[in-house]
Amino acid sequence: MIERYRTVRRSGEKEIIIKKSRFIGHIMPVESEEDANAFIEDISKKHWNATHNCFAYIIGERDEIQKQSDDGEPSGTAGKPILEVIKNQGLKNVAIVVTRYFGGIMLGAGGLIRAYTDGAVAAIEAGEAITRVLHRQIFVELDYTWLGKVENELRNREVRMGETRFTDKVTLECLPLDAEKDAFMSWMVDLTQGQSLITEGEQLYFIEGE
Numbered sequence: 001m002i003e004r005y006r007t008v009r010r011s012g013e014k015e016i017i018i019k020k021s022r023f024i025g026h027i028m029p030v031e032s033e034e035d036a037n038a039f040i041e042d043i044s045k046k047h048w049n050a051t052h053n054c055f056a057y058i059i060g061e062r063d064e065i066q067k068q069s070d071d072g073e074p075s076g077t078a079g080k081p082i083l084e085v086i087k088n089q090g091l092k093n094v095a096i097v098v099t100r101y102f103g104g105i106m107l108g109a110g111g112l113i114r115a116y117t118d119g120a121v122a123a124i125e126a127g128e129a130i131t132r133v134l135h136r137q138i139f140v141e142l143d144y145t146w147l148g149k150v151e152n153e154l155r156n157r158e159v160r161m162g163e164t165r166f167t168d169k170v171t172l173e174c175l176p177l178d179a180e181k182d183a184f185m186s187w188m189v190d191l192t193q194g195q196s197l198i199t200e201g202e203q204l205y206f207i208e209g210e
Helices: 033-046 081-086 110-129 144-156 179-192
Strands: 004-008 012-018 021-029 052-059 065-069 094-101 129-142 161-166 168-172 199-209
Touching: 004 012, 004 094, 012 110, 021 033, 033 052, 033 065, 033 094, 033 168, 052 168, 065 081, 065 144, 065 199, 081 094, 129 144, 129 179, 144 179, 179 199
Parallel strands: none
Antiparallel strands: 004 129, 012 021, 021 094, 052 065, 052 094, 129 168, 129 199, 161 168
8 A cells, every 4th residue: 555645535526617618527536447437427427418528537556547538529638638637636546527518619629628627627626635644553552550651652743543442451542654653663662661562453544634
């Protein structure tokens, strides 16, 4: 799993008008090609009477899956510009559909490229670009006598925290960056003078800055 990547927070849509044509940018965070195709199908059904429903998506840690469609627009004027916007903004695991309702004025190839580019940018604005960062669950089990000191040190280091469980001992769910997990565990051993039980859990993504 990669340490960090940019995607969008949520699905969204935003409409712009260019020379009387309506361009509606739709976006969805997706985890698979099946997700992307289902999203595209839903938008195409919703806007079945639109002139075009052009799309592009990028999926995978190394952008392994990329697809685009001009949906009847001149070749290279719709799907490719949408895909280029996704690439230029460094986004992964997103699908964008730009719906066009023709307004009666021809835009030409250059005008179409700009319009579909603007539609894709509008979609990303609606979905809100975010950075997801990989963390690791580290469970620290210790006696209650250590709790105050350890919690204070964790706050000082601004370590992301999860659930705290109270039984005959206390188990803290710490969520350091995955890349720093080994250093974190060594620090915790030193901090508790070896009097804690430390175990690794899952890798989890969290939104940077939240």
